Amino acid sequence: MKIAVCVSHVPDTAARINIGSDGKSIDPAGVTFVVNPYDEFAIEEALKTKEKLGGETVAISLGGDANKETLRKALAMGIDNAVLLKDDSYRDSLSVAKALAEEIKAQGAELVFFGKQSVDYDNSVVGQMTSELLGYNCVSVAVSFTLDGTKVTCEREIEGGKEVVETTLPAVVTAQKGLNEPRYASLKGIMAAKKKVIEEKQPAASANYVEVAAMKRPAAKQAGKIVGTDSSAVPELVRLLREEAKVI
């Protein structure tokens, strides 16, 4: 079985974000980029599935040359092959999904793992979109995954609990924290990954339907009130919550 995993390359979650001179995107200067944290769960699940059932794994990323770093990391963790869909321009989620769907089809992958969300634009949509474009079944925000023949069973997180979801291959699963513990790349893996060739392809163009008009900083919150330094401040705090904020 061919298993694909889609990975995005994003600013480290601790990075300071400055808005670029275009006023529409971030200034990448000084920002460290990493494998999207949720995609590490996706990579791990692809590896575990292959270890159990055999098959071949491929990591796919759409973006500029810098995304090769993230693909290299996937290879170092043990993914067999990597494809860069090279495109430096802005693409909205649906346009990304269209390019990924084309490549997944070309790869003939029957099982595809995504992260639940890319921590740059925080959309949490590309996996679901791609599945619909492919006509694959899809479970999003999965915290467990089992494959029995062609039967897929997952638990997905919802408000106040979990849903148990059943479906069949071909399928897309988007990974939530809790699905597994991603492994560290071994030294051997890192050395082997360096020697591997990352295949580059030109994805087909498609229109963007979502245009960024402006990027801005959230309004700075007014400095709050320090009510006190010990429990003697509690009655005043409770009064403020009740009378000023009117929330309790």
Next chain:
Amino acid sequence: MAKFLVFIEQRNGQIKKSSFEAAKSAADLAAKLGGTVEAVAVGNEIANLDSLGGFGVSKVYHLKNDSLADYSPSAYTEAVTKFASENGSETILFGATSMGKDLAPRVSAKLDAGLAIDCVALNVEGSEIIATRPVYAGKALVDVKVTSAKKVYALRPNVFAAGTPTDAKAEVAVTNLDSPNLSVKVTEVKKAEGKLDVAEADIIVSGGRGMKAPEHFAMIEELCQVLGAATGASRAVVDAGWRPHAEQVGQTGKTVSPTLYIALGISGAIQHLAGMRSSKYIVAINKDKDAPIFQIADYGIVGDVFEVLPKFIEEVKKIKA
């Protein structure tokens, strides 16, 4: 004139609050841009669909089948997409709940429509809708325009006011759905027993590493009980195994917008703030006056949580008595 369509989410036959928020938002947009506001609900028995009239919806289409009481991604996608196409709906609104976030992108792909998800504001400029949404874990916001003919928006729960409903009743049209596509099927819903989820709570009391040990969360649970609040947690305590992941607030946990967020012994790391900074009021109790949480807190006590919290519980009990 635009045709607005609001997806009505139901769980156990009850309409979710986020759907009222979406309905009211659609009505506000229609008031500015002109147009009609209709709604579509998928499920079996659903209570009070006509009450959506009070939020500005003229007609509710109830697509009904007894196998659709619980969510089915495939069946719901097919039903909503087919309905929206046939009905000629142009702008479709969802609540960005766990169901909405699963469904909206599928519908968007099926309709070849642009999607703005997790919106925190919808403004009208001229004849265009400008949606504002947080990016980079809330460290920045983007204003986006959806330029395709059909447009899909999903609104972050608890951010848009549903307002006080009027007495107006919506017309309800029930259509029985034959043989829904159950290729992806929810076979069981596991409820966390009797617990309010942080994603749905109006008040959240969260504890961090400053709580020192898992057993001390009993105090937080006691406070939650008195306030009708949900218990939240920082990642540090979830990773330590003190609390379940479902309670984690932040970048790799849940994004919440309660009316009141109380942070106890939480430093306020950027990844934690990512999940709760849009809370209306934030209270912090932390012994370190330089803890970043104080930069976004409305009210703070710089002090020992073990000294302050018991008194806080006592005072709140007094006013709730």
